[in-house]
Amino acid sequence: MPEFARRASASRTMHRTLGALLMMCGIGSAFALDVPMSMAQTIATKGTTQGVPACVACHGAKGEGNGAAGFPRLAGLGQSYLLEQLNAFAASTRQNAVMQPIAKALTDAQRQAMAAFFSALPSTVTAARVPEASHADTGAWLATRGRWTDGLPACIQCHGPAGLGVGESFPPLAGQPAAYIAGQLRGWKHGLRPPGPLTLMVLIADKLSDAEISALADYFASLPTAGSRRPKTEGAKP
Ligand code: HEC
Ligand code: HEC
Incomplete structure (x- = not known):
């Protein structure tokens, strides 16, 4: 992880420039494997210059969510599910005062990258024994x-x-x-x-x-x- 973090940080500026160029040319998806993931990491931890706040500020450093504040966990959720939700916030068909402006301020390519990024993070929850249900509960x-x-x-x-x-x-x-x-x-x-x-x-x-x-x-x-x-x-x- 440290090695990855170091590499990510070293190449962040380059990727940002490259990402911006690619998006201007409308060919971001041609580099779907590499560029969007580092772009996603940057957005997740730092936000964008277009005013998108860092996702981790609310959804947790590992995408684990925040129970006290009611912010959902994103780590390990389905990629297409996450993308659907971001698109729905952007289109205002899913209504939430916090997430609508954030999703709208992301480009299509950025929403796709964020969905891939959080879906790839390991889920922070694993199964344990579920107690027997009683009718009273x-x-x-x-x-x-x-x-x-x-x-x-x-x-x-x-x-x-x-x-x-x-x-x-x-x-x-x-x-x-x-x-x-x-x-x-x-x-x-x-x-x-x-x-x-x-x-x-x-x-x-x-x-x-x-x-x-x-x-x-x-x-x-x-x-x-x-x-x-x-x-x-x-x-x-x-
Ligand atoms: C200021 C806090 C805040 C920030 C920053 C934030 N979110 Fe959220 N997010 C929320 C809240 C609150 C909800 C729950 C919305 C609802 O109740 O429908 C949510 C919900 C979501 C969901 C839906 C999860 C599900 O299970 O359906 C996704 C996806 C999501 N956020 C992605 C992101 C991404 C990507 C970023 C960064 C670009 C981000 N969020 C930044 C507060 C935040
Ligand atoms: C027949 C299948 C089915 C059953 C049964 C079902 N769900 Fe769901 N549930 C879904 C699907 C599909 C979604 C995703 C919806 C979407 O993509 O918008 C979902 C999504 C949800 C979500 C949103 C999760 C998130 O991250 O935002 C909640 C909460 C939820 N279900 C609660 C329940 C509860 C509580 C029950 C039982 C009373 C239940 N579901 C039973 C299919 C089901």
């Missing part, structure tokens, strides 16, 4: 069993055992901040977030009461995680 019960009388599938059917996420399209929920999870479910209910694949999450959110949303958010935020820090009070030092 609304969050755990709905998450692991759903409510079939109402056509509500268990969340873990799509979000994976222990909520760790599945593939590119089903993002992890385990260890994401409770306020963030609840905010997304309410967002779908109120049209503040695009429907996403097959409008699955709109159909699901519509079946949940406000109390159930809070219970589910608390459940996934508090899932036991093994061998890793909870994304809670981590400092955001680049």
Whole structure:
């Protein structure tokens, strides 16, 4: 890592100039492998001269998120999922006062590079034993069993055992901040977030009461995680 950091820093100025030239010529994608990754690292840790703040200031130095502030973890999420979200913020179909201006200030190529960058960072959350759900625990019960009388599938059917996420399209929920999870479910209910694949999450959110949303958010935020820090009070030092 130090070696990589040194190289990255030594070649940052050159890459920035090169990146700017490439973008002016509109051929940034021809160098999809090298240039955008170092460009992404620069944006993640320093922001851009166009006023984009460093992503790590909110999303954590390792993309691990910030539980106390409700900023989601980005590390290890699907690349196409992350790109969809940045594009949706930029198009204002996903509404959030903080992320909309940031995504709008990034170029298409920069949004692609940021999605690739954060998706390649190792997830800071790993599975641990999930406690048996009791019917009295609304969050755990709905998450692991759903409510079939109402056509509500268990969340873990799509979000994976222990909520760790599945593939590119089903993002992890385990260890994401409770306020963030609840905010997304309410967002779908109120049209503040695009429907996403097959409008699955709109159909699901519509079946949940406000109390159930809070219970589910608390459940996934508090899932036991093994061998890793909870994304809670981590400092955001680049
Ligand atoms: C000032 C704080 C802040 C900064 C800086 C910031 N973000 Fe965010 N980000 C947020 C918040 C808050 C949310 C949750 C938005 C919501 O509730 O919909 C978010 C959400 C996201 C999401 C959606 C995650 C998901 O699971 O759907 C992505 C992707 C993202 N940010 C990428 C970035 C990138 C890339 C940068 C840097 C260019 C960045 N953010 C900088 C605060 C920030
Ligand atoms: C049939 C599949 C399916 C089921 C069941 C399901 N989800 Fe999802 N969920 C998705 C998909 C697909 C996405 C990504 C949506 C997008 O791309 O906009 C998603 C996204 C989410 C997100 C946003 C994550 C982020 O990083 O922003 C939350 C929160 C969420 N689901 C919560 C739940 C909860 C809670 C349940 C159970 C009540 C549940 N989901 C059940 C398919 C499902």
